[in-house]
Amino acid sequence: MSGAAPWAEWLVSALIVLGAAFALIGSWGLVRLPSLMERLHGPTKATTLGLGALLIASIAWFQLGKGMWTTHELLVSLFLFVTAPISANMIAKVHLHRLRHAPGAAEPGPAGTPAAPSEAADWATHEAPHLGTAGDFEGD
């Protein structure tokens, strides 16, 4: 784009490098970290910081270079910021659910082997809580 000022080009370049570096670090964490609960951290940072920086770079580029406002990026980032915690929560629930049905499957992390979920802790799945445990509405 010929119309972009030099500082705008530097700004957009810095945002692109920042976002791509965060996405790369998030995927590297996905490879490197030892257990699933720790692996969940990496990609969520890649989503919020990495894609956030890339989408801001895109908004800035189309505004400063071509003089037009684009709002699709805002929609994409809003949608991603809303959905990323939900999908991470669902994946963690799947992990706990499968851990309960295959005990001993947990990999040891830096803090040792994670404790298996107790039989009373049914919050991880969508089952109704067992009677007599915290969270059942019968005894309240």
Next chain:
Amino acid sequence: MSGAVITAALAFGFAALGLALVMNLWRLFRGPGLADRILALDTMVINVIGLIVLAGIAHGSGTAFEAALLLAMVGFVGTVAYAKFLLRGDIIE
């Protein structure tokens, strides 16, 4: 085409996101659990959205963002559907 700085930044961005996709593929093959594979697929969707955004900047066209928005929606629905199936054995109860 644009200046040299933005070209170099875009090249770095494409390379970094491509490398991130390769790492996600490794985790997808390696597992070891099903939750890891869902997480790897979810992260691949995120990285591909980043690639589409970079391609939109490189081409200077706004049409790439409809694709990014669609992919964000479909990726989220796919992740939740897979996790729900593993949790409940059913997706729509």
